[in-house]
Amino acid sequence: xxxxxxxxxxxxxxxxxxxxxxxxxxxxxxxxxxxxxxxxxxxxxxxxxxxxxxxxxxxxxxxxxxxxxxxxxxxxxxxxxxxxxxxxxxxxxxxxxxxxxxxxxxxxxxxxxxxxxxxxxxxxxxxxxxxxxxxxxxxxxxxxxxxxxxxxxxxxxxxxxxxxxxxxxxxxxxxxxxxxxxxxxxxxxxxxxxxxxxxxxxxxxxx
Ligand SMILES: *[C@@H]1O[C@H](CO)[C@@H](O)[C@H](O)[C@H]1NC(C)=O
Ligand SMILES: *[C@@H]1O[C@H](CO)[C@@H](O)[C@H](O)[C@H]1NC(C)=O
Numbered sequence: 001x002x003x004x005x006x007x008x009x010x011x012x013x014x015x016x017x018x019x020x021x022x023x024x025x026x027x028x029x030x031x032x033x034x035x036x037x038x039x040x041x042x043x044x045x046x047x048x049x050x051x052x053x054x055x056x057x058x059x060x061x062x063x064x065x066x067x068x069x070x071x072x073x074x075x076x077x078x079x080x081x082x083x084x085x086x087x088x089x090x091x092x093x094x095x096x097x098x099x100x101x102x103x104x105x106x107x108x109x110x111x112x113x114x115x116x117x118x119x120x121x122x123x124x125x126x127x128x129x130x131x132x133x134x135x136x137x138x139x140x141x142x143x144x145x146x147x148x149x150x151x152x153x154x155x156x157x158x159x160x161x162x163x164x165x166x167x168x169x170x171x172x173x174x175x176x177x178x179x180x181x182x183x184x185x186x187x188x189x190x191x192x193x194x195x196x197x198x199x200x201x202x203x204x205x206x207x
Pocket of ligand 1: 046047048049050051052065066
């Protein structure tokens with residue numbers, strides 16, 4: 001019937017599960033790193049591959065590392081700046097629950113159609129839950145967009161080099177060897193997911 005067709009289309013085109021998994025895989029499963037080099041005037045004090053690794057949930061202030069001071073054997077202890085864990089965790093949590101909900105809703109659409117249509121309660125509940133999820137998703141994704149831009153700044157090798165005392169001496173050569181790969185954290189997926197929720201609402205109303 002119509003609802004099965006629409007559900008099938010919905011799953012094919014939009015599959016919120018897919019996007020929720022994607023959100024989890026990209027944000028929740030993220031780990032990345034950057035590499036710097038500090039080439040001191042006195043070469044024996046240099047470190048040409050300082051690796052700094054970080055991962056979800058992006059409590060960057062807990063990511064510590066040691067760099068040469070270029071003044072004897074002494075090292076400078078540093079940490080990255082910031083903490084984006086609350087927005088990252090909220091984003092992933094909403095994605096996981098949206099995934100579980102849409103999975104359950106799909107099962108109900110397909111196997112319990114009569115119950116779903118009874119008194120129109122199914123569509124109403126579905127509509128309300130979907131609106132709530134849409135709202136949470138909007139809040140979560142905009143919070144995470146802010147969190148992500150903080151992460152990008154805090155893990156930019158140029159910014160990290162500014163923290164090092166050795167790099168304030170022009171005679172020491174400080175360089176970024178590589179930057180963290182951020183493409184998989186792109187939030188463009190967010191707007192697509194949101195579109196899918198809108199379609200979900202439309203499906204709920206159209207019956
Ligand atoms: C350079 O820094 C890394 C950490 O990023 C450390 O593991 C390594 O031992 C350091 N190398 C030297 C020569 O100090
Ligand atoms: C270079 O550093 C090493 C180890 O810190 C030190 O023993 C040596 O005297 C330094 N050389 C110069 C020219 O400063």
